[in-house]
Amino acid sequence: MSVPRFRPSLLTDQYELTMVQAALAGGAAQRRCVFEVFARRLPDGRRYGVVAGTGRLLEQLSEFRFGDEELADLERRGVVDAPTLRWLADYRFTGDITGYGEGECYLPGSPVMTVEGTFAEAVLLETFVLSVLNHDSAIAAAASRMTTAANGRPCLEMGLRRTHEEAGVAAARAAYIAGFAGSSVLGAGARYGIPTIGTAAHAFTLLHDSELEAFRAQVASLGVGTTLLVDTYDVTAGVEHAIEAAGPELGAVRLDSGDLLEQAQAVRIQLDKLNATGTRIVVTSDLDEYAIAALAAAPVDSYGVGTQLVTGSGAPTAGMVYKLVAREGADGTMIPVAKKSVAKASVGGRKWALRRRDPQGVADQELLGLGGRPTGSRPDEYRSLQRTLVSGGEVVDTSTVADARALHELSRAELPVTARKLSRGEAAIPTVMF
Amino acid sequence: MSVPRFRPSLLTDQYELTMVQAALAGGAAQRRCVFEVFARRLPDGRRYGVVAGTGRLLEQLSEFRFGDEELADLERRGVVDAPTLRWLADYRFTGDITGYGEGECYLPGSPVMTVEGTFAEAVLLETFVLSVLNHDSAIAAAASRMTTAANGRPCLEMGLRRTHEEAGVAAARAAYIAGFAGSSVLGAGARYGIPTIGTAAHAFTLLHDSELEAFRAQVASLGVGTTLLVDTYDVTAGVEHAIEAAGPELGAVRLDSGDLLEQAQAVRIQLDKLNATGTRIVVTSDLDEYAIAALAAAPVDSYGVGTQLVTGSGAPTAGMVYKLVAREGADGTMIPVAKKSVAKASVGGRKWALRRRDPQGVADQELLGLGGRPTGSRPDEYRSLQRTLVSGGEVVDTSTVADARALHELSRAELPVTARKLSRGEAAIPTVMF
Structure with a gap:
């Protein structure tokens, strides 16, 4: 776990630094x-988003510094001037960050994170904050739809090979937060304690002189609880070989091609006839939330999802922005500000956010406001969505991946049933300015 | 450049290691x-793909080892048994890798990389190789369409905030290979020498008491050659303020919202009237290859591309697979092998690859074969596509990012004109088995 890489401070856009230079010079x-x-x-037709990446962001915040190597590079390439380099050398974020808890569902306009500090210290974080949140939230949103579609059957993340090697670890983490049961990614197990899974690929079967020989070698080494991949040649023969090699105590068989609905039904019947009634069926071929839903009636025990998970199932980025909403004026008071450009206008001022629930506990409004908050007519009418993450530059939120997973389950369950529809539609609840 | 991260050996799928365990035990x-x-x-409707990531793969190959930390984690979590841990402790890849040069265009079935070694040493690389190539090639393919659409006008990469923070650096590199002129990503400059660009965001304008004040501060610090973002409030007033602050020597103005075609025309006229005839116009709002092409008639000097670049413009992964095509038999000879599953069948055996060119030098065939190669009737009829990248575990290919960029330009120029069409269609040239 010991390969050097850039500090997050270089995983950022140049203009954050040139803005700091101009702002330092201008006062x-x-x-x-x-x-x-x-x-x-939200991405086209999605009902809700899922905040993810917060924990990854906080764990890297203290590394967002400019060391000798970073400064030497910036100097060598003439990115900023000498006074700015000196300022960067001393830089650490000393401000405050509040935000939605990781795993929380969000709606259009939800202030999922609020960063407060001097212009220079807060603007520097923009690109890094957005990278982490936009990537991880996109994956979590797709994952949440998949675990909804799976309706309690375990979903397993296997998409590392279809995305950037580091993004794959983050994707496994985001998927787990949104209810996935495990991941193929070793780094996700090592770094975040996410259960890792995986036994063998087609290459293992092809390596051997026969399928039966391959299965025998796998069972001898990995035990009868292993999962045998039965579709390298012929599925019916594969299942026969699998039970011949492992006996009826075989853990699972995996199907990775063909008509999964039809095959799963045939394989279940075949396994039951072979007395392998406890042998599970795992399917893994090009699944997305729609394919998972379509297999609801099939005797499938778990779903392995790759490409469509790590690419956000059609929405590979969450499209979050990091906007200045208030700044100190010449007289020291805070002034709400907002861009006025066509189609990109936003509401100035620092916002609070509450989720309103009806008497049955079902969310019916994302309520945002600038000033005083409603008190509510019932004690549980409003749920506060923002929490302190960083105070005076120190990370104070200690939520774990397990906490985020629990919050997501709670948050999703609270949304109206329309949120669980896979079809395109409006946001599950309206965002309302108080 | 000094934050620890996992070695690439943990950026991999668990099943690679369990296959090694079973194969070690089984012999x-x-x-x-x-x-x-x-x-x-190819992704739906694309005419060609672009190999990218090769250099990133080769620079990390020597780090694909299992050190004490990795082994301790694998042991603690019980991923593999003790004999496998011992084998992993000594692991380094000692085989051979050949492949298409980085930047080369590819077609369906093109053997873009060939990895030869023992089963155990070669299978271990699968996930990592695919992650790097699938991500970087997806970005390069999208970037290549964008630089084609831009038809010589510079394209600038600015998508880091819309993708995973490390993926953004790789995306900047892939985009540069496919002809982009620069990137906003500081890490891409530091690591690969890619020109970095960027001046200011809307927040910088909003920070100040007026737009004019903001522009004056920026010009005072960054010089009159800077790029001023003129659409925070009103574009016409913004351009006026820009020239008031910088004079007619202003480097560029940037438009980030609204109807870019109409605005660029109005801004060009306004700039020319203000004698700022050399002031360039940069546009940066939600561009993709189609939007770039639609601006061909607009007086635009360069294009900043973000989201659609880093998400592969609809095709976020290249979908490459890593398949066993031949293996040693019990008698020591190599046997071609291939999976027979429905819709995923592949051709066994190690393939050579040549690009055939007609007498005008235009590519007309991706020719693959297993045995002897055609000699050709002209000396330049066939271009060999594969080169040695790794020999006996040592990296021998020393191509730079600049080399890859040059190869891409050559390779794309050689394809028939249909390759440069943005509309959906067939692969630019057919893949033929000799």
């Missing part, structure tokens, strides 16, 4: 600022 | 094997 760098992270809209 | 681990990396098909 505005120390103005107090509030930046909000939000998505103007 | 097949040392069988000589040939794995090929190829894409069964």
